[in-house]
Amino acid sequence: MxxxxxxxxxxxxxxxxxxxxxxxxxxxxxxxxxxxxxxxxxxxxxxxxxxxxxxxxxxxxxxxxxxxxxxxVTIPPREAREPGHIMKLRYSPCQVKVLAAEEPDSPDAEIIKNTTSLDGVPVVVGTLHSMLAPAAAGAKAVTGGRARVVYVMTDGAALPLPLSNLVRELREKGLVDATITCGHAFGGDWECINIYTALLTAKAVARADVIIVAMGPGIVGTGSPLGFTGVEQGEIINAVNILGGQPVAIPRISFADPRERHRGLSHHTVTALGKIALTPCTVVLPRLRDPEQNTLILEQLSHAWPGDKHRQALEDGHPALAELKRREIKVTSMGRTPKDDPAFFLSAGAAGIYAAKLAVGTASNKGNQ
Known part of the structure; x- marks a missing residue:
């Protein structure tokens, strides 16, 4: 109730x-x-x-x-006169009408209808909203700010995009160029019905060089093996491959989280990439300064999924954190800063850097390392 x-x-x-x-x-x-x-x-x-x-x-x-x-109840009733007839939060007291990018009334409907492939556009897929900032910063840092970064917000957590102070700041400071909300999430520059049309809209309409997909603030989790909304990472990777993009996964890595299931390589990553993703992606690992941490992550990866399922790449995520500092953007995850939990933020930054290198053709894809 x-x-x-x-x-x-x-x-x-x-x-x-x-x-x-x-x-x-x-x-x-x-x-x-x-x-x-x-x-x-x-x-x-x-x-x-x-x-x-x-x-x-x-x-x-x-x-x-x-x-x-x-x-x-103070303001007088008003008629909804805006175009569009797609409802989000459907059949609930809060259902809201939007103009979906792919519906006939949209000025972008025809181009989306005629776009069937991502044509190799790199797509960074994260599991937490706090991964967005370092990933976007990494993409901008390695391209001198030239990469056009489009954020696709799924409905795995908060549904209204305006709730995110982070997105507003990233837009204002030039790290995110456009936003798309899909599923029941709403409030982006473009509204889409599902992840497939959201990805195609990002490529064909928003003209993305790099697409970053992650839920809004507030992941839902229970501690059970499959009971968390971050399982969508695997489903999104499948969608990117179906559409001919290049999926780049952000592994959730932490050495500050007190929960054993999230120490080193999180069980979220093991589950989403090991069980849910049925198609391959590139898992980007950050260069960490502590050799024991590197050793633990590699050991965990060796048991996470079959060795030939996903590719691995290694990137230095520090330029992403430097870019955030240069633009005076302060980020936290679970109340922790990059100083408190560097591995977490370096992982997301490394993925953004790798994706941007894919976009400009300079990434080194060495398969499993």
Missing amino acids: IRIRQGRVTGVKARRGDITEITVQIPGEPEGKAYNYDLLTGPVKTGDTVVLNTTAVSKNLGTGGAHFVMAN
Whole structure:
């Protein structure tokens, strides 16, 4: 059951694109924070009466301690006059109409219809939203900023792209050139129905040199072998191969995560690439300064999947972290910075660098190493 409460807007803290951060007062409860998605529920201002979904906060879940506005009962009803008839969040009280890039009313429908291949475009596939920044920085760093980077956000975690402060900053500072939201995710420069049309849109319409695919903020996980949304990495790799792209996988590597299943090479990577991916990809390993860490990762890889299933490549991810620093972009994952957990961020940066080298024809593909 959704926990629904009515409250009053006591202040507007920030307006960022299509999302507004507000403070709300619910009778009998402390003043709290809430998010309003302007494209869903219209504009909001101080004094408005709003209907709030308070479920996650009441359960102490990881939403940043925020409620979400379901409706603004103060503003008058409005008709949805924008073009498009594709619904996302279908058959739910929050279903939202979008103009999908591939539907007939779209100005891009014809080019997408006539595009059947990625023609070798490299696609970096990650499992966490925090992998996006170092991967994009790596692609830009190795090409002097010339590579056009397009981010495809899946629906494996947060569905509204405007929730991501990271994406907004990467756009503003030139590390991501365009965004696409697919499945039930929404709010990108282009909306797509599934990962296949999203990839083709990224190539043919957004003119990507490098495509980065990852879910939005907040992976869902349970600790069980298959119970996490990051399994989509394997499915996306299959899609890239079906469409004739070059899949580049970011391995999830950490030596700061206290959970044994994520130490060194995460079980997420072993499962997604070992069980779910039925087609090959290039797994890019970062150059780590600790020889014991390198040895552990190689040992884990030797048991993760058959030796001839995926290719391996080795890249130095440090230029990606230097690019983030140069552009004054601070990144974290699970509250940890690159200083706290360098292997994690170097892995994503190395994958972005390798993909950009593929795009310009300078990558060294040596198969298994």
